[in-house]
Amino acid sequence: xxxxxxxxxxxxxxxxxxxxxxxxxxxxxxxxxxxxxxxxxxxxxxxxxxxxxxxxxxxxxxxxxxxxxxxxxxxxxxxxxxxxxxxxxxxxxxxxxxxxxxxxxxxxxxxxxxxxxxxxxxxxxxxxxxxxxxxxxxxxxxxxxxxxxxxxxxxxxxxxxxxxxxxxxxxxxxxxxxxxxxxxxxxxxxxxxxxxxxxx
Numbered sequence: 001x002x003x004x005x006x007x008x009x010x011x012x013x014x015x016x017x018x019x020x021x022x023x024x025x026x027x028x029x030x031x032x033x034x035x036x037x038x039x040x041x042x043x044x045x046x047x048x049x050x051x052x053x054x055x056x057x058x059x060x061x062x063x064x065x066x067x068x069x070x071x072x073x074x075x076x077x078x079x080x081x082x083x084x085x086x087x088x089x090x091x092x093x094x095x096x097x098x099x100x101x102x103x104x105x106x107x108x109x110x111x112x113x114x115x116x117x118x119x120x121x122x123x124x125x126x127x128x129x130x131x132x133x134x135x136x137x138x139x140x141x142x143x144x145x146x147x148x149x150x151x152x153x154x155x156x157x158x159x160x161x162x163x164x165x166x167x168x169x170x171x172x173x174x175x176x177x178x179x180x181x182x183x184x185x186x187x188x189x190x191x192x193x194x195x196x197x198x199x200x
Contacts, residue, residue: 005069006069006070116188117188119188120187120188120189120192136163136166136167137167139159139163140160140163140164140167143156143159143160143163144160147160152183153183154179154180154181154183154184154187154190155180157176157177157179157180157183158176158177158180158187158189158190160176161173161174161176161177161180161190161193162193164176165193165197170197173193173197174194174197174198177190177193177194177197178194181194
């Protein structure tokens with residue numbers, strides 16, 4: 001508001017000056033050359049006589065008051081810009097923190113997945129080597145007896161499934177792995193074995 005008022009005054013002043021000057025130049029053209037030669041040499045006196053309205057308006061204009069108002073408005077604008085920049089900086093900082101947390105979360109998931117796969121491969125190799133030590137049929141009977149004693153142990157079903165794979169009984173192996181997976185849904189080794197059996 002304080003900026004619009006000085007601008008309006010300036011535009012009105014320029015328009016008034018142009019109007020006054022256009023009126024004065026009409027009379028200047030009609031002056032006798034001798035009157036122009038006898039005119040005072042002082043430029044300031046000439047300006048006051050030529051544009052008395054403009055000089056009066058300029059003297060009546062309080063530039064200090066408008067300058068103070070202009071500086072006040074500029075200070076308000078700068079403060080608002082500072083707040084905007086602070087909000088943008090805060091939003092960018094939060095976005096960066098969120099992206100970092102998301103990246104760290106994905107990295108942890110990937111590390112856990114790789115560790116589970118490594119453990120599954122190790123358990124697979126251990127189970128395979130252990131199953132070849134004894135006679136498969138004897139080991140099958142032993143595991144069946146153990147399962148009868150402890151039917152909720154997923155490791156027994158997993159070992160029995162390994163025995164069935166070794167002796168070529170895929171259907172029994174599939175049933176054993178399904179039971180083991182029912183008791184322990186997070187076992188990656190059983191998931192992989194069951195997936196291979198279903199794919200065959």
